[in-house]
């Protein structure tokens with residue numbers, strides 16, 4: 236468990252002070268995938284650097300497994316850092332070293348002198364992150380997603396209990412992002428590693444995190460489960476993140492099903508012809524079911540418009556489906 240208690244960090248510049256982290260308290264349980272979201276400058280990176288004590292707080296305390304990090308000697312701190320892996324937006328790989336050599340370096344730095352043992356550990360990690368066959372490639376020969384896989388393997392080299400991810404998917408396209416998130420999820424389950432995801436992308440948090448903290452101007456302004464944050468965001472910054480995620484039009488079916496567990500969810504897809512007619516009103520009038528609009532999105536392209544609506548139907552959803560189809564909408568039961 237990681238406990239951050241009333242922690243503040245101030246950067247003192249020549250003519251002014253920046254309060255990068257301002258009286259933050261958070262508890263992260265073992266096995267959590269904990270998302271910390273906020274706009275640029277909110278203090279997210281500073282907060283993660285405080286967790287592995289690359290920065291030292293001006294006030295407050297940080298406990299990892301009930302151990303106050305402030306009480307550790309520099310030697311103990313070095314040991315602790317090997318148990319906290321970190322991955323970065325720009326991967327931070329050594330360009331002159333191969334995939335295997337990049338991963339092995341983390342073992343060498345931690346003082347592992349057994350070459351045989353290092354090599355078998357490297358192979359195990361290469362396989363785990365799905366890079367089998369690319370051991371001897373150089374970073375310049377890899378795609379962004381593959382580079383991040385090397386970063387993940389390197390971060391896992393010393394069997395950490397905690398993995399800190401600072402904007403780990405921000406430089407990747409949506410498909411690659413998804414595959415990296417799937418890998419992190421697998422690692423969390425398989426190796427029981429606590430993951431802290433720093434991001435400014437709500438879709439990332441939405442896909443894999445169980446808890447979220449929202450940061451703004453150094454402060455944690457809201458915390459909650461993904462469900463709580465999505466269904467009832469309180470702070471205006473949180474609301475804008477949730478809105479942004481929804482506008483991505485990439486409805487995460489699993490999460491929606493968890494949130495709206497009653498009845499059935501229908502995805503109604505309608506095109507230009509019917510997007511201009513009051514189809515929903517007609518269907519509601521003609522059916523007995525309770526219908527709740529969860530998401531509705533109309534996209535205008537240069538020569539047409541189309542949309543998707545996600546509805547929660549409590550009652551006879553088959554009849555609702557048939558009615559929509561009567562009005563020429565396509566319907567999928569989610």
Ligand SMILES: Nc1ncnc2c1ncn2[C@@H]1O[C@H](COP(=O)(O)OP(=O)(O)OP(=O)(O)O)[C@@H](O)[C@H]1O
Nearest residue numbers: 246253255273274275276277278279280281282435
């Ligand atoms: N080493 C430093 N010296 C001085 N100021 C710093 C330093 N590092 C960060 N800051 C300042 O502290 C504040 C928080 O920065 P931080 O990098 O933690 O934000 P962030 O949420 O990670 O932002 P981003 O999303 O852009 O990475 C910012 O105002 C930043 O300019």
Ligand SMILES: [Mg+2]
Nearest residue numbers: 279280281401
């Ligand atoms: Mg940052």
